Amino acid sequence: MKHDNKNIMVVLSSPSGAGKTTITKKIQQKFSSFKISVSHTTRKPRPNEVNGVDYHFINSEKFKFLINENKLYEHAKIFDNYYGTSKEIVDNLIKTNDIIFDIDWQGNQQLSKYKNLNLVKIFITTKNKEEVKNRLMKRNQDSKEEVKKRLMSFEEDIKHWDDYDYIVTNDDLENCFKQIENIILLHKKPIIFPRTIQ
Numbered sequence: 250m251k252h253d254n255k256n257i258m259v260v261l262s263s264p265s266g267a268g269k270t271t272i273t274k275k276i277q278q279k280f281s282s283f284k285i286s287v288s289h290t291t292r293k294p295r296p297n298e299v300n301g302v303d304y305h306f307i308n309s310e311k312f313k314f315l316i317n318e319n320k321l322y323e324h325a326k327i328f329d330n331y332y333g334t335s336k337e338i339v340d341n342l343i344k345t346n347d348i349i350f351d352i353d354w355q356g357n358q359q360l361s362k363y364k365n366l367n368l369v370k371i372f373i374t375t376k377n378k379e380e381v382k383n384r385l386m387k388r389n390q391d392s393k394e395e396v397k398k399r400l401m402s403f404e405e406d407i408k409h410w411d412d413y414d415y416i417v418t419n420d421d422l423e424n425c426f427k428q429i430e431n432i433i434l435l436h437k438k439p440i441i442f443p444r445t446i447q
């Protein structure tokens with residue numbers, strides 16, 4: 250479908266634990282125009298996650314159906330589970346909102362093929378891998394095995410930084426958010442109408 254250019258789509262990717270979820274929430278608090286693209290996943294919900302809010306939690310059969318029916322803009326297998334972005338959800342949201350996508354580098358590459366989407370692609374990183382490890386342990390929402398898998402994908406994740414328009418380090422959260430806020434404001438320039446000549 251044709252998307253209206255005045256609404257933007259901000260893609261946030263990072264190694265797991267670098268701060269995408271935290272920053273996504275801050276963007277929504279600051280800019281009421283932003284809605285999150287709630288992905289579908291075959292992953293099991295974490296204790297604090299709500300179906301339809303954090304993800305649409307579905308089984309593999311339903312996920313395969315969405316792929317076969319061409320209902321997804323993009324999808325990827327990550328840490329042994331499937332994750333994907335619904336075309337219907339995005340096409341409806343973009344009519345009246347800006348959108349944030351919390352997706353990985355594979356999803357970013359697939360979305361980038363749609364030239365009609367007004368994407369602003371931001372890669373978030375941390376000063377080093379140790380910091381991600383500390384945050385994942387502190388978050389304490391994944392099993393040891395899950396944390397290990399997430400850390401193992403760190404090198405693969407950061408290899409793809411070059412696919413993005415902006416790279417921001419999430420060292421100090423407020424500082425990082427300020428940079429992201431500036432990026433958003435740059436792309437949400439007010440539309441200037443030409444003055445009529447009198």
Ligand code: ADP
Pocket residue numbers: 263264265266267268269270271272384385387388419420421422423
């Ligand atoms: P992601 O969504 O990328 O996996 P999260 O947003 O869940 O990452 O952040 C992982 C953990 O790190 C959370 O506990 C979060 O509160 C914490 N965190 C996020 N940003 C920072 C930061 N700048 N400094 C310290 N801790 C942070």
Ligand code: 5GP
Pocket residue numbers: 262263264265269288289292323324325327332333334351352353354355356357
């Ligand atoms: P988590 O299990 O921690 O919620 O997410 C794991 C990874 O999946 C994160 O890198 C997150 O950005 C990514 N992810 C979440 N939803 C999607 C999606 O719809 N598509 C893709 N490609 N990645 C996603």
